[in-house]
Amino acid sequence: MMKCHRLAGLSLLALAMAGCSGENAKEVDLVIRGNQIITGAEDSDTPQKGVLVVDDGIILYAGAELPDEYDPQREVDAGDDIVAPGFIDAHTHACDDFGADNSNLNYLTQGVTTVFCGNDGGGPTAIEDTLAGYEQTGLGSNVALFVGHGTVRRAVMGEEDRAPTPDELIRMEKLVSDGMKEGALGLSTGLYYAPGAFAKTDEVIALSRVAAAYGGVYDSHIRDEASYGDGLIASIEEVIDIGKGADIPVHIAHIKALGTDVWGKSADIVAMVEKARQQGVDITADQYPWKASGTSVGGALSPRWVLAGGEEEYHARLRDPAQLPRIKREMTDNLRRRGGAASLLITDPKRPELRGKTLADIAKERGTPPVETAINIILTGNARVASFNMDEADMERFAQQPWVMTSSDGSTGHPRKFATFPKKYRDWVARKPVLTLGEFVHRSSGLTAQWFGLTDRGTLEQGKAADIVIFNPETYAPQATYLEPKKLSTGVDWLVVNGRLAIDEGEPADLKAGQGLRKSVRGENDGEVPS
Template sequence: MRAAILAALALLGAAPVPADLLIRGGTIVTGQRAPFVGDVAVRGDRIVAVGPRLSMRATRTVEAKGLVVAPGFIDPHSHVETLLLGPNARARRVERFLMQGVTTAFIGNDGGGAIDVKAVLASAATRPVGINYAAYVGFGSIRGAVLGETDRVPTPAELARMKALAARAMCDGALGVSSGLFYAPQRFAKTEEVAAIAAEAGRRGGFYDTHLRDESSYSIGLEAAVEEALAIGRASGAAVHIAHIKALGADVEGRAPAVIARIEAARAKGQRVTADQYPWDASGTSLVAALVPGWAQADGRAAMIARLGDAHAVTEMRENLRRRGGAEKLLLTSGPFRGQTLAQVAAGGDPVAAAIRVIQGEDPAVANFNQSERDIRAFMTRPWVMTGSDASTGHPRSFGSFARKYAVYVRERHVLDLPTFVSRSATLPADTFGLTDRGRIAPGAFADLVLFDPTTYAARATYSDPERTAAGVRMVLVNGRIAVEGGRLTGAAAGRALPRVPAKGMCPA
């Protein structure tokens, strides 16, 4: 109540105390209205006033003429757990995100989120972080804890244990349940099993976030995989969020409009469905996930390696390589062959045999050039598709997704305008996932802000040099503290864990 009163007074230019920071003369993109040139005042961790010309005192004034002032961006699919939860204080500031203006990220995606969500969220109290974060509990983690890496249906008792783990995680503040049904051993789960676990999120007001079972033509096909996700949402009562939406590979190129039609038909019937997307034409995964058939991945790595000599496995690997566009389209981004395509590793020989040799030593990350520009644009322009990074090792999307989306699709190609870019990168994820008082510039909102130069804001990371921070960000505030100034980290670690409050009456008091 006090914050609301102060904000109202400040909006009238009658703040009883000075602002800590006054950002003067920037192009303000609030996330809710047309851009305008004006000022933003911050006191403590909140925005206290916004307007064309504020008449108020401030401890410090920053001139923002020529800069865009936007709410801090929110990444709904990030894979930065090891940075945020690790022992390295500098790594926990997550420079790669701050230098793009990302102030909040979701972790635990693709079914890999830790079961002990309470510990994940408590970590920020003893290991300060540079950005805010919310956490999913992983379906894969839950299944692995109960069934290991086996390819079988759980018994009723095992299913009950899995549901109990999901329920506890939701009561401890999980955003929802994430899945990665393309990956073994999660891919062994039937739709009904996944829905039963997702229902523990649904009944507590949480989300079902999914890497689809198939983004191409590996198993059930892209459109059937979308239908499965929608069916899980209906059965579980959870809102559905489709991770890194795409049409992957030659077999499904051009199918974006059909996927969009299915999702929008569900939305028209009242189902809650959203998606995120990274603005790159190459996906990122591992060599095993890209090429080795699912059945061959059962029971762990040793069993998989033994199966790679099977003629049937080799035949399916050849077909998977075709789906992926051939050996020239697979770029290894980690390990001893980093920077080489599979064709270069094969050196004129059999690329599948070369892949098997590599896999016998390790499972490197790969970037796979497999998406058409037409499909990328089709998804990007839908009002329910938000910006995400899927920030994985060795891929430039980790260091440049938000910056690239602005530079390429706003400034260069005019696919989106500036307000839409900001809304899809901040306001839409905040509103979708219930991040109260974030994702917009308004009195009373948390002071998560980014100031960037609209002429230079761009990704510098490339496929050959993927770990270069973005250009053009001048200042970033996280919960009112300056985390980036003059294009450099200040050392501030003002991020917070953001537990989701479960629906009333659904958890022990």
């Protein structure tokens, strides 16, 4: 199609003046013009005026002016909206919601074009089958997966609280190897949760070596973000030890100092990470900008040893008069660490009789002590909670580190699932200058893509995948709250996923533009499990 076809109604003189130099112009899908383009690169801090040319899912051109050689089927004038790479959420539970509808609209309306799933040790071992199933149904966003240590351990050892035998370790290594061959990002662990909590460091190092052999990373929900057992500082040290022992890049999931016992420890942790980086450990972290974490009553308060063996044995211990005194003592201390019964807000839509009340409220209504109330809630189905346990100074210190990315850790009943990226922008860029606009964009896109090995996206550069968010800096804001956690965020006027408009002038459009992303890096052993 010639560029001059739109000049058909003009006079010959006008045609001559127009130049008609595009007789051989290439027809392209989309051109985006904007006054505030942030590329997502580390050094892209000042918005620039320019043009992006998109075709067949790729950015063909990024520059100051539109060359005559391109003839767009669609043009978007972003005006003074921010034009940035689509955001990449490094830690989600989005895939738990997949089924008949995988549109992921709650992430798209935040400007997120790629989500990582399989965090906290829960990732599948059948990576290719899982991604293929998602793609067959259709995906609103791109999805990348981790192999989950908890899934691997459970498949081989069940919920056993012991070290693996040599044969069991070999079988676990094989499962990790298979997942990496099929394109997993790396190995994820949930060392706070059963059965991951039952693994010793040497087991995790052995499995991490397998992921490292394929160019993968190690992503960890650390053993203790507070002072439950190992302690926050020791748990960070373990991540560093795994990085050294397995020679693998390591990542701390949703970094935080959880609970009054460890408030202020962020400075120590930053110093530890900086020292490890200077020693050659490639270590990063992600963070969400919410003072409340999301967990369950049982997850917040139950001692780890009580969880061994699965739900039936777990509940039996809670009912056992011989064990109950010890359990109550430990739960009482855990409740103190969390900030007390008033700090736990029930948000679970499956427990409408409790939703919107704190554990303190429910205990008062029932006339029972908070720990007894919590045990009853656990035995009658448990409940999701927002646990208000973080200090703002710690949060801001972590946010300012150049190695800390953005993540939601989105979970049922918590607004972070619908509103994390706009909240971070609103709180720490627009309202308070904790981050510059360029830092916010880079740590929500380019840094994440680069570190996790998604080399084909994350920045607005020629040849990169066309994942692009265009948001209004005045209206880009969270709408979800702790009691209304499912309200969609506002302010994303256009969103491009793999070159297709998923949001068009603020309205959902093509909600099946996502892809399963498979990491293609391979190790020197060409697929053999390392010895």
